Amino acid sequence: MDLLLRVAPQVRLSSSASGLRASLDAGPAAYVGVRADVPSTGEHVSLTQLEQRVRAAHAAEDVVALGAAEETLGSLHLDNHPLRRRPEPPDSGPLPTQERTALQRKAFRAALPQVSLFKWADRTRARAAAETEARSFAQALDVANAVVKQHRVVAVEDQWLELSEHDPATVIAELDAHFAAAECGCTCVDAGWDDETSRGYVTVVGRYPGLDIVGERGPGVSSSGRRMLRRRTRSERNALYLSGLASFALATVRRAISVAVAADDVHVIVVRPTAEGDGLEPIYVGSLSREAVTLRPSLADPVPLLLGSAVCQMQFEGSTHDLVALDPDPHVTEVVRACAEAMADEQLDTLLREPGD
Structure with a gap:
C-alpha cells in the first residue's frame, strides 16, 4: 500500500x-474546546x-x-484513551443567588447618593431611585449572562460538528x-x-x-x-x-x-x-x-x-x-x-x- x-x-x-x-x-x-478528558486513575x-x-x-x-x-x-499502548464524546452544553441557568445579591448590593450603594440622614424626604426619594437602578442592573446582568452562555453553547456545538465532520x-x-x-x-x-x-x-x-x-x-x-x-x-x-x-x-x-x-x-x-x-x-x-x-x-x-x-x-x-x-x-x-x-x-x-x- x-x-x-x-x-x-x-x-x-x-x-x-x-x-x-x-x-x-x-x-x-x-x-472553546470540546475535550472531555477523563481523569486517569494512575500517574x-x-x-x-x-x-x-x-x-x-x-x-x-x-x-x-x-x-x-x-x-x-514498553506498555504505553495499554493506557486508556476514551473516545471523545459530544460535549454537554454549559449550564445556562441564572446567576447564583449569593452572587446576584452581592452585585445588587454593590449597584445599590453606587446608585444611592450621599444624602444626609436627617433629610428624610430626600433620603426616601434617593433610596427608591437606588433600588430602581439596582433592579435594572440585575436585569441587565441576567440578559448579558444568558447571551454569553448561549454563545458558548453555539461555539461548542459548532466545534463539535467540525470535529465530527x-x-x-x-x-x-x-x-x-x-x-x-x-x-x-x-x-x-x-x-x-x-x-x-x-x-x-x-x-x-x-x-x-x-x-x-x-x-x-x-x-x-x-x-x-x-x-x-x-x-x-x-x-x-x-x-x-x-x-x-x-x-x-x-x-x-x-x-x-x-x-x-x-x-x-x-x-x-x-x-x-x-x-x-x-x-x-x-x-x-x-x-x-x-x-x-x-x-x-x-x-x-x-x-x-x-x-x-x-x-x-x-x-x-x-x-x-x-x-x-x-x-x-x-x-x-x-x-x-x-x-x-x-x-x-x-x-x-x-x-x-x-x-x-
Missing part, C-alpha cells in the same frame, strides 16, 4: 519544551520524564526504578492540543479525506528517543536471588528498543483516533535523534486503521503490528538486527527536515533567552 504524506499548507511546525508542535497559519482564531508520566527516569536510574544503579521505568516504556483545521488543532497536554512527543501535521477510499486520515509525527534509552545493563537477579544490574547483549537491547518503539507508535495511534472521531486511518512517522545528536532520522513510516487498532486484543504484542503496518520497510542491519534509518524518500525527508529545523529553532530560542546575551 502506498502512503501519501500530505503536509497541509496551513500547518507550520514549531518546537517547545515538550516536543514538536504544529500550528495553523489560518483557520479559527480560538477554540501520568510524559515521554520526556520517562527518559529522564531511565537515565537517572542508570546513574544511581537503582534496579527497582529502572525496571519500573522500562516497563512503563473531520474538518482539517479543527482536527489538527484539537489533536495538537491533546498531544501537547499529554507531552507525548507527537504533533499532527495534516488531516483530510482520501479521495480514492473516502476515508478520513490524520498524519502524525512522533519523536522517540535513540537506542541509548535502553541501557547496556538492565534489571536482573543474581544466583543468590538478589536484584542486580546485569549486562545485556546487543540483540537484547535491540529487541527491547523495538518493543518500546512499537508501544509508542500504537499509543500514538490510539490517542489520535480517540480525538479525531471521524478519522479512519492514522499515518505515522517516527523520528529519533541521529547518533551524532545534531539532527533527526526517520525509523518508521506506517499507516494503521481504526479497525486494526480497536479490534486487536489489548494485551497482544505490538511489535508484529508495527512491522506489518510499515509502508516503508523498516531497516535492520547485522546479526543483532540494529534498527537504522529508512532509505531516503522525498516526502519523508521533507517532514524530517521541517522537524529538524523546528528543533534547531528551539535551541536558538533557548540561547536568546539566556541572561546577559
Whole structure:
C-alpha cells in the first residue's frame, strides 16, 4: 500500500519544551474546546520524564526504578484513551443567588447618593431611585449572562460538528492540543479525506528517543536471588528498543483516533535523534486503521503490528538486527527536515533567552 504524506499548507511546525508542535497559519482564531478528558486513575508520566527516569536510574544503579521505568516504556499502548464524546452544553441557568445579591448590593450603594440622614424626604426619594437602578442592573446582568452562555453553547456545538465532520483545521488543532497536554512527543501535521477510499486520515509525527534509552545493563537477579544490574547483549537491547518503539507508535495511534472521531486511518512517522545528536532520522513510516487498532486484543504484542503496518520497510542491519534509518524518500525527508529545523529553532530560542546575551 502506498502512503501519501500530505503536509497541509496551513500547518507550520514549531518546537517547545515538550516536543514538536504544529500550528495553523489560518483557520479559527480560538477554540472553546470540546475535550472531555477523563481523569486517569494512575500517574501520568510524559515521554520526556520517562527518559529522564531511565537515565537517572542508570546513574544511581537503582534496579527497582529502572525496571519500573522500562516497563512503563514498553506498555504505553495499554493506557486508556476514551473516545471523545459530544460535549454537554454549559449550564445556562441564572446567576447564583449569593452572587446576584452581592452585585445588587454593590449597584445599590453606587446608585444611592450621599444624602444626609436627617433629610428624610430626600433620603426616601434617593433610596427608591437606588433600588430602581439596582433592579435594572440585575436585569441587565441576567440578559448579558444568558447571551454569553448561549454563545458558548453555539461555539461548542459548532466545534463539535467540525470535529465530527473531520474538518482539517479543527482536527489538527484539537489533536495538537491533546498531544501537547499529554507531552507525548507527537504533533499532527495534516488531516483530510482520501479521495480514492473516502476515508478520513490524520498524519502524525512522533519523536522517540535513540537506542541509548535502553541501557547496556538492565534489571536482573543474581544466583543468590538478589536484584542486580546485569549486562545485556546487543540483540537484547535491540529487541527491547523495538518493543518500546512499537508501544509508542500504537499509543500514538490510539490517542489520535480517540480525538479525531471521524478519522479512519492514522499515518505515522517516527523520528529519533541521529547518533551524532545534531539532527533527526526517520525509523518508521506506517499507516494503521481504526479497525486494526480497536479490534486487536489489548494485551497482544505490538511489535508484529508495527512491522506489518510499515509502508516503508523498516531497516535492520547485522546479526543483532540494529534498527537504522529508512532509505531516503522525498516526502519523508521533507517532514524530517521541517522537524529538524523546528528543533534547531528551539535551541536558538533557548540561547536568546539566556541572561546577559
